[in-house]
Amino acid sequence: MINLSLPLLAFNPIAFNLGPIQVHWYGIIIATGVVLALILSVREGRRRGINEDYFYDYLLWALPIAVICARFYYVIFQWGYYSHHPAEIIAIWDGGIAIYGAILGGILTLYFFCRVRQISMWTMMDVISPTLIMAQGIGRWGNFMNQEAFGAITSRAALISQHLPMWIINQMDIGNHYRIPTFLYESLWDLVGFALLMLLRHRHHLFKRGEVFLTYVMWYSVGRFFIEGMRTDSLMIGNTLRVSQILSLIFFVGALITLIVRRQRTNLPWYVNQ
Numbered sequence: 231m232i233n234l235s236l237p238l239l240a241f242n243p244i245a246f247n248l249g250p251i252q253v254h255w256y257g258i259i260i261a262t263g264v265v266l267a268l269i270l271s272v273r274e275g276r277r278r279g280i281n282e283d284y285f286y287d288y289l290l291w292a293l294p295i296a297v298i299c300a301r302f303y304y305v306i307f308q309w310g311y312y313s314h315h316p317a318e319i320i321a322i323w324d325g326g327i328a329i330y331g332a333i334l335g336g337i338l339t340l341y342f343f344c345r346v347r348q349i350s351m352w353t354m355m356d357v358i359s360p361t362l363i364m365a366q367g368i369g370r371w372g373n374f375m376n377q378e379a380f381g382a383i384t385s386r387a388a389l390i391s392q393h394l395p396m397w398i399i400n401q402m403d404i405g406n407h408y409r410i411p412t413f414l415y416e417s418l419w420d421l422v423g424f425a426l427l428m429l430l431r432h433r434h435h436l437f438k439r440g441e442v443f444l445t446y447v448m449w450y451s452v453g454r455f456f457i458e459g460m461r462t463d464s465l466m467i468g469n470t471l472r473v474s475q476i477l478s479l480i481f482f483v484g485a486l487i488t489l490i491v492r493r494q495r496t497n498l499p500w501y502v503n504q
Contacts, residue, residue, distance in 0.1 A: 240401055243376050256372035263365035264293070270361045278357060284347060288354075292339040296332040297322070303331025307465035307473055325376070328465065329366060330477050336362075352440035356501060359446035360427035366450070367420030373413040374401060381410025381460040412460050419453035437501040440492060444485045451482035 245255045268289060272282045304326045305312050305319055312319050340358075344351040373379035386408050389399045394411070402409045423446065431442045455478035458464055465473040492498060 240377065240403065241375055254372075255375040259372040259375065260365075260369050263368035264289070266368070267358075267361035267365040270364070271358050274357045274361075278353060280349065280353070280357065284349065284354075287347075288340065288343050291343060292336045295339045296335040297327065299335025299338075300327035300329065300332035303328045303334070304465065307467070325378070328474075329369075330474060333362075350439070352443065355443035356431070356437075356440060359443040360424055360431065363420045363427070363446055363450055364424040367417045367424060370413045370417035370420070374398075374411075377401060377404045379413040379416075379461065379463065380404060381412040382462055383407045384410050409462075410460055412457050415460075416453060416457045419457065420450065423449040423453070432502050434502060435500055438492065438498045439501055440498075441489055442501060444489045447485040448482050448489075451478040451485070454478045455482070 241255070243254055243256065245253045245258055247253070268285060272285050275282055275285055301320075301322050307328075308326070318324070337355075340354060341351060344354055370379065380402065386399065386403075389402060389408055389411070394414075398411060398414065399408070402411050426449075427442060427446060430436060437445070455475050458472055458474045458478065464475075467473055467476070
């Protein structure tokens with residue numbers, strides 16, 4: 231039995247090697263989140279009368295497009311560097327993707343997918359969004375393995391006072407300085423949001439169609455806005471504006487206004503019709 235109270239070395243971000251190919255924990259963790267999200271979405275889709283093949287087909291399109299958009303988003307806001315190193319733009323294996331880019335790419339893909347398949351985009355988003363925030367929460371542990379998405383310098387004593395396990399505290403020793411584990415805060419925020427959406431979405435006359443998705447957007451945006459303010463690796467506009475905070479504010483306000491306006495339409499169906 232491993233005693234996790236003992237000092238541990240930082241985790242190796244490489245899980246194993248397949249010949250010359252290095253398999254990273256980051257990829258394994260992201261893939262785990264995607265598979266779990268797919269399984270839960272298919273299950274809910276059956277309940278909503280959606281052909282499960284739609285979820286597999288959508289994922290085949292959405293996954294590569296989301297990755298490309300996540301990279302494109304990152305490169306745009308780091309253009310000062312990539313304009314001088316254009317050969318590195320496609321070097322996604324060296325890191326540098328942004329979750330907001332992936333979300334935007336996934337939503338854009340879903341819009342066209344639903345139009346082609348002639349299914350309700352709102353219904354699909356209601357089904358997918360709780361599992362999406364779950365996958366986001368799981369994915370943050372890939373940042374943990376890579377020792378990224380952290381906050382300002384702190385002390386070991388401050389981390390211990392948060393009652394964190396020693397294996398997390400030791401992994402937060404980055405560059406000979408302990409760092410605030412903002413990856414953990416966002417992961418917990420996302421997983422709490424997932425639990426709440428899963429518990430509440432089937433409550434009779436609570437959500438109208440599309441409102442599970444809008445609630446997801448608002449929940450994630452609030453958490454991301456405040457947690458982003460603690461990070462030290464934010465994508466910036468100038469020296470003061472954090473891109474993710476601006477987008478979080480826009481998404482929250484946009485989702486809230488959309489929810490209020492749609493609520494005025496009394497002919498909207500409830501998410502669960504009983």
